Amino acid sequence: MMPVTVAPPRRRSRWPLYAVPIVVLILAAGWSAFWFYASSRIDSELDGWRAREARSGRIYDCTNRSVAGFPFRLELHCNGASVSLVSQTAEQVASRTPMTVRLADIFVIAQVYDPQHIIAEFTGPVSFTDLGQQPSFVGNWSKGRASVIGLPLAPQRTSFEFDSPALDRMVDDRPVPLLRASHLEFHARLAEGSVADNPVIETVLQLQGASVQGVHAVLQEPFNADIRARIRGLKDLSPKPWPVRFREIQAAGGRIDITQSRIEQGELLSLAAGSLGINTNGKLDGQLEMTVAGLDKIIPALGLDRLIDQGVSQAAIDKMAPGVNARDVNNVIGALDKMIPGLGNLARKNANAGLAAGINMLGQPTTLEGRKALALPLRFVDGAIFLGPLQVAQTPPLY
Helix, strand or coil: CCCCCCCCCCCCCCCHHHHHHHHHHHHHHHHHHHHHHHHHHHHHHHHHHHHHHHHEEEECCEEEEEEECCCCEEEEEEEEEEEEEECCCHHHHHHHCCEEEEEEEEEEEECCCCCEEEEEEEEEEEEECCCCCCCCEEEEEEEEEEEEEEEECEEEEEEEEEECCEEEECCCCCCEEEEEEEEEEEEEEEEEECCCCCEEEEEEEEEEEECCCCCCHHHHHHHHHHHHEEEEECCCCCCCCCHHHHHHHHCCCCCCEEEEEEEECCCCCEEEEEEEEEECCCCCEEEEEEEEECCHHHHHCCHHHHHHHHCCCHHHHHHHHHCCCHHHHHHHHHHHHHHCCCCCHHHHHHHHHHHHHCCCCCCCEEECEEEEEEEEEEEEEEEEEECCCEEEEEEECCC
């Protein structure tokens, strides 16, 4: 009987036991290298973006800048953020005085796998200071954030949101309320064209529970606003200050199309849409077709009743009834008081009612969201805003 030879058991290879950890280590090392490469690129990208913005008259800086967020995010902290604004408004162009905006902190986040979507959070307070002066405005908010989609040099969409924003004007080192709101949003996107060829910018401004003090009486009571516009006439979005862009729009015959303006204030509700151009003086010309419910609330909000009560000025008479002497009107009202005490005051009140009736005659009766309303034009003439024949406000030049 032949002996049975038993083959020794084959020794199993141990490389599979090490393969998975090795692959994981290689992937981790590769990802780490990629993250550190991406984070190192932030500085160069930011420097390029800052140089571009500086050519547009906006000079950004940080007291301290740091990058974190490993392994899946890129996080940038900018402590002691500041931006110097040069020639950003017609007033700045005329005065040649830059303004510096200082902010406590900006925190920027981007996912490594989606670096073209950037989210930022702002920490107040913020101050606005003219060169060599004390702050002229100070502000704060409970939460401020922004979102940018697209490359830094060619953004496609930008959004800003602030909860409970508050802005004060500094008078003798004392804050005086200017703006208060429960919520503020601003959105801008490239609607047509491209960054390099005839871009059309669509903008949306939304305010909730907002009030503005010391600018116009009609803005002092809380209101909600939703204003949407398209800016046409830009050649491109290359670096340049906004006054230069507005000159470009004017030269190209461009327009600012107000596609929707909805404002609600107490019992007052208005909708408006139309198109505005820019004249050679840099001021707005054009017309919005407006529908208003609660017209009787407009007159006291615009202060026309107080104007009548204090005596009618010649300028007001010229707008309402050219050729009539204001002294004659005021003398008649005073004479009524002498004849029968209180009759002049009644005439003033009736004049206010007559003024409302006169404005009613300028428009067409209609309805707005189930309420009686009036459709009438809101005209812009060389920057002045007219409700019918009455000038109610004045806009500043754009360049």
